[in-house]
Amino acid sequence: MGPNEFVFLLVGLKWTVALSAIGFLGGGLAGLAVALARTSGVRMLERGTAGYIALFQGTPLLMQLFVVYYGLALAGLKLDAWAAVAIGFTLHASAYLGEIWRGSIAAVPRGQAEAALSLSLGYVPRMARVILPQALRISLPATVGFLVQLIKGTSLAAIVGFTELTRAGNIISNQIFQPLVVFAIVGALYFVLCWPLSLFGARLERQLAVSAR
Structure with a gap:
């Protein structure tokens, strides 16, 4: 396991970070639309997005990536690996984030929406100025x-x-027939990437629990 191999792992780490960022940001935008549709009060939108969430939460991510890459190719839409996984992770993230944020919107006290209505705020300013800022705070952990x-x-x-x-x-x-060494380094790189985020999430949860008392 030499420096060239370690650099190759770092290149792989770069693409892991890039794919995570694209999936999270794209899924976040789509997930916000899903969450708003789920709480819109329009029965057709609520049922449609509920089915969308159930589909992606009820099937393995591995199968979803397989369908996007190979299924679309069978339908005549050939995507390269980068585009396929970006689409797959965006769809997957949108379903999970949409449900997380729907729950956060529902957790905002009903009195907040009623107060906004009493001030004659329409749907868009009510969500943007009153509901979503509070829901975002609840959903952060x-x-x-x-x-x-x-x-x-x-x-x-x-x-x-x-x-x-x-x-x-x-x-x-x-190539080098040292799987224990290689995957110990891979695991360490994942740990370095994920552990600070886990600590950050736990800290946010503690802070929110204290402020809610």
Whole structure:
């Protein structure tokens, strides 16, 4: 295990971070739309997004990536590995974040919405100025926790040939025949990436618990 192999692992780590960021940001935007639709009071939107969430939460991420990459190719839409995993993780994250944020919106005291209505605030200013800022604060620990899970889940992107950290480790292991050494380093890199986020999420949860007393 020399410096060249370690640099190759760092390149894989870079793509792990990039894929996590794209999945989280894209999934966050789509997840916000899902959460708003789930709490809109429009029955068709609520049922449609509930089915969307159930689909992605009820099926393995590995299968979702497989369907996006190979299923779309069978339908005539051939995507490269990068585009396929970016779409797959964005869809996956949107379902989970949408449900997390729906629960956070529902957790905002009903009196807040009633007070906004009494001030004649419409739906958009009511959500933007009153409900969503409070819901965001409530959702932060769970959102950070999901980001940690998303980072670790990027290892499944190897199924379509995307070279992230785990696949980079597998490639090096097959070349130098030192799997314990290679994957100990891979695990350490994941730990360095995820542990600070886990601590941050736990700290947020403690702070919110104290402020809620």
